[in-house]
Amino acid sequence: STYVLDLSDKPSEKCGVLNVTKITENGKKVRKNWTSSWTVLQGSSLLFAKGQGSGTSWSYYRSGSIPELLLTLLANWKRSVKPRPAVSYVHSVHERSKAKFGGNQSKPEFTVDLRGGSVDWASKDKSSKKHVIELKTHQGTELLIQSEIDSVINDWYRVLTDTISTHAWE
Numbered sequence: 573s574t575y576v577l578d579l580s581d582k583p584s585e586k587c588g589v590l591n592v593t594k595i596t597e598n599g600k601k602v603r604k605n606w607t608s609s610w611t612v613l614q615g616s617s618l619l620f621a622k623g624q625g626s627g628t629s630w631s632y633y634r635s636g637s638i639p640e641l642l643l644t645l646l647a648n649w650k651r652s653v654k655p656r657p658a659v660s661y662v663h664s665v666h667e668r669s670k671a672k673f674g675g676n677q678s679k680p681e682f683t684v685d686l687r688g689g690s691v692d693w694a695s696k697d698k699s700s701k702k703h704v705i706e707l708k709t710h711q712g713t714e715l716l717i718q719s720e721i722d723s724v725i726n727d728w729y730r731v732l733t734d735t736i737s738t739h740a741w742e
């Protein structure tokens with residue numbers, strides 16, 4: 573079965589569920605806090621929206637609701653003429669999905685700008701998990717991004733690498 577639904581017509585748009593933790597913020601080490609996040613790549617921005625924990629996210633997969641949620645996300649995104657701030661955008665999508673998906677804990681997390689950043693496979697000392705990507709941003713934030721499914725994480729590795737190399741500073 574397919575775990576990532578890529579409905580976009582542009583290679584710079586992608587979304588899916590990933591496990592994410594910050595390890596450094598503005599150059600300072602922070603405590604790991606792995607969370608399952610809706611992850612959306614739009615242009616050179618990577619958005620994370622906190623899910624309701626991995627259990628619930630995976631139950632969305634099992635119940636077949638994720639494709640529906642992703643469709644809503646992308647449809648709303650494409651419909652929005654004037655781009656809104658990314659975080660409030662994700663928040664409003666979540667607000668609207670609440671009734672439909674019964675969520676009550678979904679909330680926006682954060683956005684990172686990929687321009688000037690770097691992506692690499694994380695070394696073993698960064699995490700005991702497998703399939704971990706280390707993303708360093710220009711602003712000094714380091715994130716670990718992980719999926720148990722190697723095809724999923726390989727796709728994200730490729731897309732993030734491509735995005736960083738193609739989005740030059742304006």
Ligand code: I3S
Binds near residue numbers: 603604605701
């Ligand atoms: O790099 P660390 O400190 O070994 O990361 C682990 C901890 O964050 C741990 O939580 P505690 O802070 O309660 O010890 C997490 O449960 C682990 O998942 C972290 O390690 P992994 O290897 O899973 O990234």
